[in-house]
Amino acid sequence: MRRLSISDSEVRNVKIFGLVTVALFMLCVSVFEFVFLRLGETLPYEDVVRRQQLNEELYYSPRYFNVGDIYKIYGVQSSKPEIIALGTSRIMPMEQKHIAGAKFYNAGVDASTSREIAGMLKILKSLDREAMPGGIVLGIDSWLFNPNYPANRQDWKSRMKSSLERIPVLAGFYAAYQFVAQRTKSYDMFIADKGSWFEYLFPAPQETGIGLNARMAQGGFRSDGSFHYPDSHKADNVREISEWRQWLARDQYRFTAAADIDPNALNNFKGLLEFCRTKNIKVVGVLLPFRGDFYSALTSVQPQAGFFEKFRKTIPSAMNAFGYPCYDFSSPEAMDLTTEDFWDNLHLKQTPFGKIMKRILVEFHDEPMINTVL
Amino acid sequence: MLFNTFGYFVFAITAFFVFLAAPGKWKRTVLLTASYFFYSFFGVKSALLLFSVSLVSFFFGITMRSVRSSRRIYYLWGAIFLHVATLVYFKYAEFIVMNVNYFLKEPLSPIHVIMPIGISFYIFQSLAYLFDIYLEKIQPEKHLGYFLLYLSFFPKLLQGPIERASQLIPQLKRGYVFNYNKIAEGVQLIIVGLVKKMVVADRLAFFVNEIFSDVVNFSGLVLVLASYIFTFQIYFDFSGYTDIARGLGKIFGIELSENFQAPYLATNIQEFWRKWHITFSAWLRDYLFTPLLSQFRNFGAWGVVGAVLITFAICGLWHGPAWGFVIFGLIHGAYMGTSILTLKKRNELWERSRVPAGWVRKWRIFVTFNMIALSFVFFRADSMKDAVYILTHLTGPVDLSILFQAYSAIEILSLIAAVALLAKSPGFAPAISINTNRGLSQQFYYGVMVNLLIFLGVKKYAPFIYFRF
Amino acid sequence: MANAAVLEELNKIFCEVFDDDQIRIFREMTAKDIAGWDSLNHINLIVAVEKRFDIKFTTREIMTYENVGQFADAVEEKLLKSGRTPDLIRR
Secondary structure (H helix, E strand, C coil): CCCCCCCHHHHHHHHHHHHHHHHHHHHHHHHHHHHHHHHCCCCCHHHHHHHHHHCCCCEECCCCCCCCHHHHHHHHHHHCCCEEEECCHHHCCCCHHHCECCCEEECCCCHHHHCHHHHHHHHHHCCCCCCCCCEEEEECCHHHHCCCCHHHCCCHHHHHHHHHHHCHHHHHHHHHHHHHHHHHHHHHHHHHCCCCCHHHCCCCCCCCEECHHHHHHCCEECCCCCEECCCCCCCCCCCCHHHHHHHHHCCCHHHCCCCCCCHHHHHHHHHHHHHHHHCCCEEEEEECCCCHHHHHHHCCCCCHHHHHHHHHHHHHHHHHHCCCCEEECCCHHHHCCCHHHECCCCCECHHHHHHHHHHHHHHHCCCCCCECCC | CCCCCHHHHHHHHHHHHHHHHCCHHHHHHHHHHHHHHHHHHHCHHHHHHHHHHHHHHHHHHHHHHHCCHHHHHHHHHHHHHHHHHHHHHHHHHHHHHHHHCCCCCCCCCCCCCCCCCCHHHHHHHHHHHHHHHHCCCCCCCCCHHHHHHHHHCHHHHCCCCCCCHHHHHHHHHCCCCCCHHHHHHHHHHHHHHHHHHHHHHHHHHHHHHHHHCCHHHCCHHHHHHHHHHHHHHHHHHHHHHHHHHHHHHHHCCCCCCCCCCCHHHCCCHHHHHHHCCHHHHHHHHHHHHHHHHHHCHHHHHHHHHHHHHHHHHHHHHHCCCCHHHHHHHHHHHHHHHHHHHHHHHHHHHHHHCCCCHHHHHHHHHHHHHHHHHHHHHHHHCCCHHHHHHHHHCCCCCCCCHHHHHHCCHHHHHHHHHHHHHHCCCCCCCHHHCHHHCCCCHHHHHHHHHHHHHHHHCCCCCCCCHHHHC | CCCHHHHHHHHHHHHHHHCCCCCCCCCCCCHHHCCCCCHHHHHHHHHHHHHHHCCCCCHHHHHHCCCHHHHHHHHHHHHHHCCCCHHHHCC
8 A cells, every 4th residue: 555645744733633632531531420429429339338337327329320239239248137138129118127136138129220030149149158148038020020021032132242241351341331331321311411410519518318319309229228219209190090001002111911931030030049048048029019000900901911820820839839938919909008008000118018028027937036117 | 324323434434444445446446336335224225226317317418418419308308207207206106195185086095105315316416417418518427437426426425415517527537646634624524514413403403303293382482492493403414414425525535515605694595595505506596497587588577486486396395295395495485586576676775774784784694594494494393283383373471491491501501612613613604714723723623522522412313304305 | 709799789788787887798707707697697688688689599508608708609690690790780
């Protein structure tokens, strides 16, 4: 190839341009990172847990980031509870106040980041021997066993992802890519955020929150891992059963149509139970209640209702085979729960949650003096 | 792949390096291959259609020249018919059937034709070529490869500019000489275009789309605001695209035509159309308006009005199969007709009025801009009903807080900063252009622009407005 | 080549159409050389020339002329065809 004629001064200009661009870029990134750090958005999970152990009033709720399972792993490691809760956001109301006489930590993780059953086993396997709990309250959701639930689908993307994670160098690249993608999204959310964040940049002496959502709304993860909805949170509007039926018929993500229990998920589930049995952990399963309007729709629309039936039969018997009890509280009538007891169609409020706990915690009667306070 | 996607970026860079590496004679083959490769991402059928149209045009061009002078007109009409039929079929057939069905007792079954991207542009470009041959302004291109490339050159393939054969073909034939300055200018233009599109136009779109998708729920002044903001959105969108196209062209050593010259600073409608979508309105002027006007020249003012209305009706219709576009065109036809017939008188009135010329100019810019914004309501509204609603509900409670509901403080600041910086971009206003400064300011300017792009560029998929034409 | 008489008449017409007595046309002159020479004034020119010389242009011809010189040549050619000599057009 012929030598391209570029003069020295032109090369210098390009270099200067490159330098200026990179310098400005680093400057902008530093500003973003500084703001995030001061707001508590990017405080490392380890430090979050430590601060929450020191000040139990401290909530943790970032606004521009999802809270991953690592946070809960640190939480369990640090508090060394006797009983933990595992599950999705639906198990998160369970808190220490529901149990007297035993240390509790809620290791439930948001459905969007949990990686389902495999994720629950991952949490357990990450724990040291001293941190391994003696009892688990396991919140089980139907979509965890739905083969068409996006996270369960074994398509080429998920297969590629899992094989990538096994090769060290590629896993490193993939992790870096994920980090950059997540940061980009966070920066975008921050730029577009119409709320005011400036006043929360420098917290008051009695800091009441790690993360912008925690500071703004006074809600988030407590020091025992449970989730506290802020006072400003509004309960979701109740809908007509017919509206829910239409909604379900449109194949909505967690309740998408499926013919049978996903065998892969069931295997993972049995693996989880097997792990607990070998570690002598007592597991109590619970199918959490739905709000009445949604429950009626879910159990009458096909094929969702058929799948849900199979789920209600299969999972408790799978648990019983391991000698573990499983409580089916899917129907709100079973526990006399009304519409006001729920935040939305899926999530029970904190106080009514105590009713469930009262029934379940008798299972741990081998443990010294477990009672419910609430 | 759109200009503002990562895939396109990879494609363009790869194409450039292959182009550089290829020996002289092969460079044009690289360009042609790259152009068709690029276009086939939008469907192999589209590429085939482009190829067919190119072939037809190529042969008509040569044939027209070789037959007797008196018979050429028949070949020209034949070619016009084929081109227009193709465009009408792919772009308007569905619309025509839909409208005809209103009047039929037994409606025809609705047809669905997918319009190949860019067809409106290359059909017009090909027609211009044939017209110029007929008028003996150019010789037909005898080399098929260059002719194919003339129509398919990928920087301008999707949304123009519409290039004249006398401008583009000689450049394609001229050997490529590596010129660092041209490449630097090209990259600068691309950066400016991307900022216009991703930082400004796409961000403005959020507000505009919110309001226009639900006009009845908003008060009068919000509708006015949305219309003004759309007027700016479409300018930044389309001129941004043109900058990117011209920047890419420069990198490959080709100068593509300008399409915009500060259009909203026009002092009357005639001037506006000399500064907006320049290659398109020049096409209309040279190949539609002038022949029409010369046919009607003995009908005086009526002849002028007739020629103007027909031309602008077609101008509007060209934008797409929707009555809103036709109305847009006719509004401009009415503007133009009135302007042509009254401009001289109005100039005289202003001169006699003793108002300082600077003020007159500002006033005229203001009036012209409002006329344009009004016409764009029909252009953008989702339906005729919506457009009429907007124009009949222009007054109402003032509630500008909606802007702060639509945008965060950072977004508003960045919009202002971006627009202020863009005013200094080369090509907008030479007096304040960044290129007239020496020293480090250029590097700093483009460093800031690139960072604006990275942090404030809207990253969701957002096709260019003129993409659907 | 158009003779001086034709060019002189054309110059008068240009001055009338563009309302500017200072205009001096030359063979290579094009639309770019006069402010306000747009498609409209282009046709006005044609119409004025047609009236003044009593000749007719086709649409195709109108679109073909690239500069004043070609135009003037065409005018002269049409005059000759119709049997009138350029000298005799002078009033």
